[in-house]
Structures are given as C-alpha cells and as structure tokens.
Amino acid sequence: MRKSLALATLATVAALTAAVFSQQFPLRQNVERLTLGPMRVEQVKDGLYVIRGPFLACGTRGCRPNGPDDGLIHEPGDVAARITPAGVILIDDKYPENVADVLDRLKSVTPLPVRYLLNSHHHGDHASGNANIREMGIDIIAHKNIRANFLRIKQPGEPNIVFADEAAVHLGGVEVQLLYLGRGHTNGDTVIYFPDLKAVHAGDLIIDGMPVTDYAGGGSALEFVKTIDKLLAIDFDTLIPGHGRVMTKDEVRAYKVRFETMNERMRDLVRRNVPKDQLQTLAQARTQLGLADLGWDNSVSTTAWLPSIGRYYDEIAAAR
Ligand SMILES: [Zn+2]
Incomplete structure (x- = not known):
C-alpha cells in the first residue's frame, strides 16, 4: 500500500514536472513576423x-x-x-x-x-x-x-x-x-x-x-x-x-529542448529502420520529424537545412 502510494506520488510528480516543463519550454517556436525592408x-x-x-x-x-x-x-x-x-x-x-x-x-x-x-x-x-x-x-x-x-x-x-x-x-x-x-x-x-x-x-x-x-x-x-x-x-x-x-x-533553453527533441525523433527513425530516402523531400521531413510541433516546418532556414538531412541521419545512425 505504502509502496503503491509512493509510486502514485512519483507518477503525479513526474506528470506535474512534465506539464510545468512544457509550459516553460513550449516546443512550438513563435517565429517573428517580418516585412520586406532595408537594414x-x-x-x-x-x-x-x-x-x-x-x-x-x-x-x-x-x-x-x-x-x-x-x-x-x-x-x-x-x-x-x-x-x-x-x-x-x-x-x-x-x-x-x-x-x-x-x-x-x-x-x-x-x-x-x-x-x-x-x-x-x-x-x-x-x-x-x-x-x-x-x-x-x-x-x-x-x-x-x-x-x-x-x-x-x-x-x-x-x-x-x-x-x-x-x-x-x-x-x-x-x-x-x-x-x-x-x-x-x-x-x-x-x-x-x-x-x-x-x-x-x-x-x-x-x-x-x-x-x-x-x-x-x-x-x-x-x-x-x-x-x-x-x-x-x-x-x-x-x-x-x-x-x-x-x-x-x-528562449535559448527552449531552443535546446526542441533540438534535443528533433535528435530524439531522428534516433527513433533510425531505430525503426526508416530508410534515409524517405526523408528527402520537405513534406517527408516535416512528417517524419514532426517539424510543425517544433515550429520549424516553415522557418527561414528550413529549406537551407533540408539538403543536410542525409548526413544528419548518418550521424545519428553512426552514434547508436
Ligand atoms: Zn551560418
């Protein structure tokens, strides 16, 4: 009884911590709205x-x-x-x-x-x-x-x-x-x-x-x-x-959490033997890595990042 109560308390604490954490470090990034213009x-x-x-x-x-x-x-x-x-x-x-x-x-x-x-x-x-x-x-x-x-x-x-x-x-x-x-x-x-x-x-x-x-x-x-x-x-x-x-x-702390989350998702794709060629297009990358959740599905650097996705996959695969 005491043990199960302790476990239940631990679970509650863990759930609360996760809730506080996601509140403090939301995964979605609020990207600034820009307008064309000079320096x-x-x-x-x-x-x-x-x-x-x-x-x-x-x-x-x-x-x-x-x-x-x-x-x-x-x-x-x-x-x-x-x-x-x-x-x-x-x-x-x-x-x-x-x-x-x-x-x-x-x-x-x-x-x-x-x-x-x-x-x-x-x-x-x-x-x-x-x-x-x-x-x-x-x-x-x-x-x-x-x-x-x-x-x-x-x-x-x-x-x-x-x-x-x-x-x-x-x-x-x-x-x-x-x-x-x-x-x-x-x-x-x-x-x-x-x-x-x-x-x-x-x-x-x-x-x-x-x-x-x-x-x-x-x-x-x-x-x-x-x-x-x-x-x-x-x-x-x-x-x-x-x-x-x-x-x-x-915001920098939240950025790091998002990056770690993306690395963890790539690790999971490698673990599940999802082939690298299913990550080549922007649509595939968005879906497989859940980029919308991270706020990076349509950021200023997403298209610059995409060509490196094969080497990103290789790096994570080599580190397993
Ligand atoms: Zn640079």
Whole structure:
C-alpha cells in the first residue's frame, strides 16, 4: 500500500514536472513576423546594438535566377556593435555589398570608428564582408577553424588574428570575450560574450528558425546541443542570434529542448529502420520529424537545412 502510494506520488510528480516543463519550454517556436525592408539598427543594451536586414524575399541575397523562393523574408546575419569610449568592436559584417550600409547605420549611433572586427563563423552571409573591412586596415579576430574555413572555400578576407580556446579584446575599459565552446553549426562557432552587459552574440548556434548543421563546414548535430549547453552555462540574460530577433535566455533553453527533441525523433527513425530516402523531400521531413510541433516546418532556414538531412541521419545512425 505504502509502496503503491509512493509510486502514485512519483507518477503525479513526474506528470506535474512534465506539464510545468512544457509550459516553460513550449516546443512550438513563435517565429517573428517580418516585412520586406532595408537594414535597421536597434539598441540591445546600453552600448550594444544589433544591425539587422536588409529584409529580402527568397534568400539572404534576395531573389536570383532559378533561386528557390520559400515565400518567406530572409536577412543576412545579425551584426552586433559594442560601443566603447575608444571605438567600436564589430561582430560580423554580412555580405560585401552590405558593409557600406552596416557602417552607415553604425554612424547613426556613434561617431567613433570601428577598431576590431570579430567573426562568429565563416559563412558568407555573416563574414564575407571581411575583405572590405580588412581593406580599411581593421584587424579581424576569429577562431583558427574560421580562418581555415575561409582558406578552404577560397573566400577572401580571412581573419588575420586567430585563437584556439578563448580570447578577449580590451578597448576603452570594455572587455569583449571570444569563446570557443565546441562544434555545432560549423567547427568554428564562436560565442562573443559581453560580460558587463550579460549579453552574447551566438552566431548561427542560435537562430530564429531551424538550426542548420553545416557538415562540410565541420558541424555536428550531436555536438551542437552540447555546445548550446555550454553556452547556457554563461552568465547572460540577452542573446543576439545569427539571424532574427534578440532572445531571452529562456528562449535559448527552449531552443535546446526542441533540438534535443528533433535528435530524439531522428534516433527513433533510425531505430525503426526508416530508410534515409524517405526523408528527402520537405513534406517527408516535416512528417517524419514532426517539424510543425517544433515550429520549424516553415522557418527561414528550413529549406537551407533540408539538403543536410542525409548526413544528419548518418550521424545519428553512426552514434547508436
Ligand atoms: Zn551560418
């Protein structure tokens, strides 16, 4: 009797915990509604700004001949600017054609020059403006794998100062840290931490949409969630994502829960021997992985994620 009562109590506690958990961390993501338009600068905290946009149809570079149009509005990577009394520390720079606009938006919040550029990762929509920045004589600091990826894909503007685990820039009495927490979206994802503001720029480790694992760029879906765990161990309350709106730490926690849920669903498909070729189309992936429940069935990055689904399946299968 006592034992069954204890079990019943345990079951109740478990049910309650699950209910509280799903309330706190809803699986469905509320994706921001965007409208087409030019780049804009928004204050995140005192001395910290995010530069978003331009907001374009089709893809991060707009509509191109034969380019896929998913009907959504896309933007190149979020740029962050930390203003110090001695100048600006810029994080990421979008595409080369965006750099002049980024610097122009920056002028609306400070007359001070950019002193350093830091990269979150090597992808063109975040860092291919590097070549323009280097031409201005500004040093670019990044993880060594980011530089290696620039050289591997022959993308101009490779960073000229590299680090392995962590680095810090001290400028005008302000400290900005660069932290390598492990693989995820690529093998070079760097979290930029603003300790005095309890804020981070997470690059594409966190985006307002489906997380994309770039296997060719050294990414890993399994390492990804571990890296987000390490990110969550940092003392921050505000996060600038790789794409999209500024987020709270609770939203980042919920993001990780959704990612783990998707990995668990992929594990289940592998366990049930569902063949990989039944996951090739968007409709199949949506159904098999329950993407609607996760809020990622029609996000800005879902079509960019789809081509990697075979390697995602292989990674989960190999780890069993
Ligand atoms: Zn990326």
